[in-house]
Amino acid sequence: MTRLSVNINKIATLRNSRGGNNPDLIKVALDCERFGAEGITVHPRPDERHIRYQDVDDLKKTIKTEFNIEGNPVEDSFMKLVLNNRPAQVTLVPDALGQITSNHGWDTIANQSYLKEVISEFQLAGIRVSIFVDPVAEMIEATATTGTNRIELYTEAYASGYHADREKAIAPYVEAAQIAQKLGLGLNAGHDLDLVNLQYFAQNIPGLLEVSIGHALVCDALYYGLENTIQMYLRQLAV
Ligand SMILES: CC(=O)[C@@H](O)[C@H](O)COP(=O)(O)O
Numbered sequence: 001m002t003r004l005s006v007n008i009n010k011i012a013t014l015r016n017s018r019g020g021n022n023p024d025l026i027k028v029a030l031d032c033e034r035f036g037a038e039g040i041t042v043h044p045r046p047d048e049r050h051i052r053y054q055d056v057d058d059l060k061k062t063i064k065t066e067f068n069i070e071g072n073p074v075e076d077s078f079m080k081l082v083l084n085n086r087p088a089q090v091t092l093v094p095d096a097l098g099q100i101t102s103n104h105g106w107d108t109i110a111n112q113s114y115l116k117e118v119i120s121e122f123q124l125a126g127i128r129v130s131i132f133v134d135p136v137a138e139m140i141e142a143t144a145t146t147g148t149n150r151i152e153l154y155t156e157a158y159a160s161g162y163h164a165d166r167e168k169a170i171a172p173y174v175e176a177a178q179i180a181q182k183l184g185l186g187l188n189a190g191h192d193l194d195l196v197n198l199q200y201f202a203q204n205i206p207g208l209l210e211v212s213i214g215h216a217l218v219c220d221a222l223y224y225g226l227e228n229t230i231q232m233y234l235r236q237l238a239v
């Protein structure tokens with residue numbers, strides 16, 4: 001069964017907009033867990049526009065489910081943050097400084113030796129590593145030599161193509177998942193997954209271990225409430 005990790009970046013965005021502590025990020029994370037989330041994901045960016053580095057320290061001390069920290073290891077501050085907190089999983093994402101949101105996976109061919117080096121540093125600290133990749137066969141194949149435990153498929157192209165032709169939109173992801181399985185890599189996925197496109201993805205992707213979902217889930221919570229929304233997402237994954 002696929003696990004749901006709730007990305008709480010957007011809760012921090014709302015909090016930061018007024019400078020106080022409403023909503024309380026830690027309380028929301030604990031409530032997500034209470035409502036059924038099987039993990040908490042954060043993507044602290046160097047400008048701390050949503051998740052602050054202090055939030056990561058605070059979350060590590062309080063949450064009980066799987067903690068997943070996303071970010072670009074080229075930043076020394078990110079390396080230190082992750083190594084000091086030792087989450088269950090780190091997801092390496094090649095975002096540039098100031099990028100609005102993630103928009104591509106790693107070029108695992110050009111960055112093969114660099115990734116190998118940073119992945120082993122995290123693994124020596126007992127942290128499972130996942131790397132963010134596009135569903136492109138040669139990019140998935142090249143992840144094998146990096147030593148990563150898992151890959152996270154970047155699902156924006158699936159989400160944006162879903163309404164026009166979902167079979168066409170999912171085809172590269174099915175192929176990517178089959179390659180990952182052949183290589184013995186664990187499989188995660190995320191970005192723009194929502195209540196409309198999630199079930200079809202989970203039903204058709206073999207070996208999908210975890211999805212991390214934030215933006216759409218927080219938007220849905222405005223209408224359905226956080227507890228109902230998390231339960232609705234979990235039902236989409238119960239395939
Ligand atoms: C890696 C990924 O797809 C998500 O973490 C996404 O980057 C969310 O980050 P923002 O909430 O800053 O858009």
Ligand SMILES: NCC(=O)COP(=O)(O)O
Pocket residue numbers: 007041070152189190191192193212213214215216217
């Ligand atoms: N890794 C993807 C993630 O954490 C959340 O992405 P999104 O649902 O906010 O697009």
